[in-house]
Amino acid sequence: MRIFIEKDYDAMSRRMAQIIAAEITHNPACVLGLATGSTPEGAYKYLVDWHKQGCLSFQDVLSVNLDEYVGLAPTHDQSYRYFMQSNLFDHVDIVPENTRVPDGLTKDPAAFCAEYDAYIRSLGYVDLQLLGIGRNGHIGFNEPGDCFVKETHVVDLAESTIDANARFFATRDDVPKQAISMGIGAIMGAKKVLLAASGAEKADAILGSICGAITPHCPGSILQLHPNVAVVVDEVAGSKLKAAGVSVCG
Ligand code: F6R
Numbered sequence: 001m002r003i004f005i006e007k008d009y010d011a012m013s014r015r016m017a018q019i020i021a022a023e024i025t026h027n028p029a030c031v032l033g034l035a036t037g038s039t040p041e042g043a044y045k046y047l048v049d050w051h052k053q054g055c056l057s058f059q060d061v062l063s064v065n066l067d068e069y070v071g072l073a074p075t076h077d078q079s080y081r082y083f084m085q086s087n088l089f090d091h092v093d094i095v096p097e098n099t100r101v102p103d104g105l106t107k108d109p110a111a112f113c114a115e116y117d118a119y120i121r122s123l124g125y126v127d128l129q130l131l132g133i134g135r136n137g138h139i140g141f142n143e144p145g146d147c148f149v150k151e152t153h154v155v156d157l158a159e160s161t162i163d164a165n166a167r168f169f170a171t172r173d174d175v176p177k178q179a180i181s182m183g184i185g186a187i188m189g190a191k192k193v194l195l196a197a198s199g200a201e202k203a204d205a206i207l208g209s210i211c212g213a214i215t216p217h218c219p220g221s222i223l224q225l226h227p228n229v230a231v232v233v234d235e236v237a238g239s240k241l242k243a244a245g246v247s248v249c250g
Pocket residue numbers: 034035036037038039040066067131132133134138139140141
């Protein structure tokens with residue numbers, strides 16, 4: 001793992017965006033695995049800026065998103081499809097048909113999940129998978145449990161995830177209780193992974209993922225088995241890594 005500790009959220013976002021832009025420049029027809037939430041928002045702003053300056057094109061890029069809330073339409077302002085459109089897709093030259101986000105309204109979740117995995121396999125898996133992390137160590141919405149789930153699946157969100165995401169909804173009761181999430185198989189099948197985190201409340205999840213036991217009780221810890229992971233954190237999210245003596249880049 002290469003670990004970058006940046007001074008704040010903006011520096012973390014810039015570093016993330018540089019890694020994503022480098023992937024697109026190196027391989028213009030790459031497959032990006034994308035995440036939503038507060039963590040990648042700043043990186044997406046940098047990518048949009050660089051696109052507007054004429055430095056970066058998404059014309060041949062394909063994307064697959066990690067997850068979507070069950071029950072939210074793509075037009076719902078808290079759906080992850082809506083997030084992707086408003087934070088990235090509507091502002092760059094990506095071909096709409098080349099973007100995939102799980103369908104939160106699917107009538108047949110089992111068939112949908114199998115098709116999503118088949119599509120990812122048909123692409124030869126993701127080239128660069130972007131990941132945020134939950135306070136409980138979840139990646140995608142692979143919540144802590146007794147085993148890692150390999151396939152795309154419907155997941156019951158952990159109470160701590162519902163608490164954390166309540167900030168985006170009018171009330172906690174409005175937060176969907178389930179999501180469709182890419183499984184650990186597709187995430188670990190990615191050729192490269194970029195894990196990012198900011199804020200003190202992510203410090204334990206980052207420490208557990210990078211230095212802790214490999215266990216489904218901290219899903220991010222499986223990344224220790226991946227051969228090509230870059231970790232980009234701000235100083236507070238990375239504070240426990242320094243104390244644990246982890247060697248960092250730069
Ligand atoms: C989002 C996702 C989640 C988030 C995680 C952190 O697509 O898969 O794993 O990355 O919940 O969320 P933020 O970035 O909002 O702290």
